[in-house]
Amino acid sequence: xxxxxSAEVMRRAxxxxxxxxVGAYPxxxxxxxxxxxxxxxxxxxxxxxxxxxxxxxxxxxxxxATFFAADERTLSGGxxxxxxxxxxxxxxxxxxxxxxxxxxxxxxxxxxxxxxxQPSFKVRPTAGLQAGQDLTMTAAQYCxxxxxxxxxxxxxxxxEPLPLFRAPGGKTSPSLLRAAxxxxxxxxxxxxxxxxxxxxxxxxxxxxWLLGQALHNIRDGDILLAHLGIWSRKDPWAPAVLEPLxxxxxxxxxxxxxxxxxxRYGQRAK
Numbered sequence: 150x151x152x153x154x155s156a157e158v159m160r161r162a163x164x165x166x167x168x169x170x171v172g173a174y175p176x177x178x179x180x181x182x183x184x185x186x187x188x189x190x191x192x193x194x195x196x197x198x199x200x201x202x203x204x205x206x207x208x209x210x211x212x213x214a215t216f217f218a219a220d221e222r223t224l225s226g227g228x229x230x231x232x233x234x235x236x237x238x239x240x241x242x243x244x245x246x247x248x249x250x251x252x253x254x255x256x257x258x259x260x261x262x263x264x265x266x267q268p269s270f271k272v273r274p275t276a277g278l279q280a281g282q283d284l285t286m287t288a289a290q291y292c293x294x295x296x297x298x299x300x301x302x303x304x305x306x307x308x309e310p311l312p313l314f315r316a317p318g319g320k321t322s323p324s325l326l327r328a329a330x331x332x333x334x335x336x337x338x339x340x341x342x343x344x345x346x347x348x349x350x351x352x353x354x355x356x357x358w359l360l361g362q363a364l365h366n367i368r369d370g371d372i373l374l375a376h377l378g379i380w381s382r383k384d385p386w387a388p389a390v391l392e393p394l395x396x397x398x399x400x401x402x403x404x405x406x407x408x409x410x411x412x413r414y415g416q417r418a419k
Contacts, residue, residue: 184404186369189411190214191339193251193315194221194229196378199387200237203377206392208244212405216241217315218302219251221276224378228276230298235305242306247407250298250314250334254279256291258320263287268324275317291325292332311408312417313337335417337408339374342366347375347386356389363390364397
């Protein structure tokens with residue numbers, strides 16, 4: 150028997166699929182087709198503690214986002230791409246969100262090593278059995294990390310992930326990016342104004358301050374970055390900032406699109 154939480158997620162996914170089929174959900178998506186200024190909301194995985202709240206806000210506001218997923222440790226004691234969270238990911242697929250790799254074990258690039266002919270990389274994963282260890286990966290091994298997260302998303306959601314990835318922390322090198330392109334993946338970071346600050350200490354950067362900065366600075370074409378839970382932030386960013394931010398940006402005439410619709414990155418998905 151599924152848990153009460155899983156049953157509720159599946160119930161919402163079922164009704165969302167009906168609404169999509171009859172063209173009634175989300176109503177704002179149709180209006181956005183005529184929008185001339187677009188922004189791209191993206192989320193990286195985290196401890197997943199705010200993931201249900203994020204999903205509720207996106208559904209209520211009729212906004213589709215792009216999720217970059219790694220199999221990270223969660224507040225519930227499992228990991229973000231495990232069986233417990235599979236219904237959550239499947240429900241997001243039904244709602245029309247997009248997915249891409251964040252490397253399976255959230256592998257931070259730290260430095261290049263090897264040679265131009267045979268590149269390798271000094272890395273440190275923050276998830277999995279080797280979390281916290283300093284490792285050296287060949288280009289093929291790093292590509293395998295990207296592909297492993299994409300494969301997990303494909304299996305969970307039944308939807309083809311975008312041929313894109315986001316390096317943890319956005320840390321890359323030209324050599325790393327060439328290696329990723331060689332195995333079919335383009336890198337997506339975020340624009341300066343799109344850094345929403347949910348990683349910052351809430352003692353110094355209040356939710357109200359972060360909201361004000363975002364509403365003032367975000368412009369057409371910006372790629373926005375947030376997370377599905379940050380361990381170090383004591384005052385959760387969502388839903389305190391997320392829904393007011395979406396409403397405020399809509400009022401300015403900005404429309405939310407996924408990276409599949411991005412003029413540059415979307416070309417890779419065709």
